[in-house]
C-alpha cells in the first residue's frame with residue numbers, strides 16, 4: 001500500500017469510527033444471490049451465499065458478494081461472517097461454466113470482478129470470519145482464507161485443488177493461503193492440490209476451530225470478534241491492512257497482467273479440453 005492509499009484508508013476509517021462509537025446500523029441485502037442479516041445488538045453482519053446447489057462463483061454471485069462487502073463496510077458493521085445457505089457446500093469455487101467455451105467480454109468481467117471481490121474482502125477494514133458449513137474447494141477456499149478467522153463443520157473438505165484440474169492457482173490465491181498456513185505446508189498442499197478434511201484442516205491451522213452446527217460456527221465467529229472489544233477499531237483495521245498490504249499491493253500493481261495471464265491460460269485448447277472433461281466428470285456423478 002503506497003502512502004496515498006494509506007492516507008485515504010486512514011481518512012475513511014477515522015470517518016467511520018470517529019463519531020459512531022455506540023450506534024448500531026442495519027445493513028440491507030443488496031443482491032439476489034446473497035442475503036445480509038445484521039445482529040442489531042452486536043452489529044455483526046452475516047453474509048450468506050445463496051446460489052444453490054453449490055454456490056458456484058459466477059459473475060452475478062461475485063458481484064453480489066462484492067456489493068455486500070462494500071455495503072457492510074459503509075454501514076459501519078462490527079464484523080462480517082461469510083457463510084452458505086447450503087447445508088453441504090460452502091462454495092464449490094469458481095463456476096467452471098464461466099471459463100468453459102466462454103464469451104470473451106464476460107470472461108474479462110468475471111475475472112476482474114473476482115479480483116475486486118478479493119481486494120475488498122482480504123483488505124476489508126471490518127473484522128471478517130468464515131462459518132464454513134460445507135465443502136470449500138478452490139475459489140471457496142480462497143474466500144474462506146481471505147477472512148481473518150475460520151470455523152468449520154466436521155466431515156467436509158477444504159483446499160486449493162487447482163493442480164488436480166490442470167490449473168495454476170494465481171499468485172494472490174497462493175499469497176492468501178500462505179497468510180494462513182506455514183509456508184512448507186502451503187507449498188506441499190498447493191503442489192499436491194490437496195483437499196483437507198475438516199479435522200486435518202484444524203490440525204494444520206487452515207481453520208481455527210470446528211463447530212457442530214452452523215449456529216455454533218456463527219457464535220464462535222462472534223466470539224472471535226469479541227476478542228477485539230478492548231482494541232481501538234481504527235488501529236485494528238490499519239494493523240490488518242498494513243499486515244496484508246504487500247499481497248494487496250501486488251495484485252493492485254499487476255491487475256492487468258493477471259487478467260491477461262488468466263485469459264491466455266483459459267483460452268488454451270488443452271485447458272478448454274481439460275475443463276470439459278472435468279465438467280463431464282462432475283455431471284456424471286449425479287447421473
Ligand SMILES: CCCCC/C=C\C/C=C\C=C\CC(=O)SCCNC(=O)CCNC(=O)[C@H](O)C(C)(C)COP(=O)(O)OP(=O)(O)OC[C@H]1O[C@@H](n2cnc3c(N)ncnc32)[C@H](O)[C@@H]1OP(=O)(O)O
Pocket residue numbers: 053054056088089091092093094095096097135137138139140161162165167168169170261262265266279282283284285286
Ligand atoms: C501462470 C498463469 C496463471 C494464471 C491464472 C490462470 C488460471 C486460474 C484459473 C482458475 C482458477 C480456478 C479456481 C476454481 O475455483 S475452479 C473450481 C474448482 N472447484 C472444484 O473442483 C469443485 C467441483 N465440485 C465438487 O467437487 C462438488 O460439486 C462439491 C464437493 C463441491 C459438492 O458435491 P455435491 O455432491 O454436493 O454436488 P455435485 O453433485 O457434485 O454438484 C451439483 C451440481 O453442481 C455442478 N458443479 C459443482 N461444482 C461446480 C463448479 N465449480 N462449477 C460449475 N458447476 C459445478 C455439478 O456439475 C452438478 O451439476 P448438475 O449435474 O446438477 O448439472
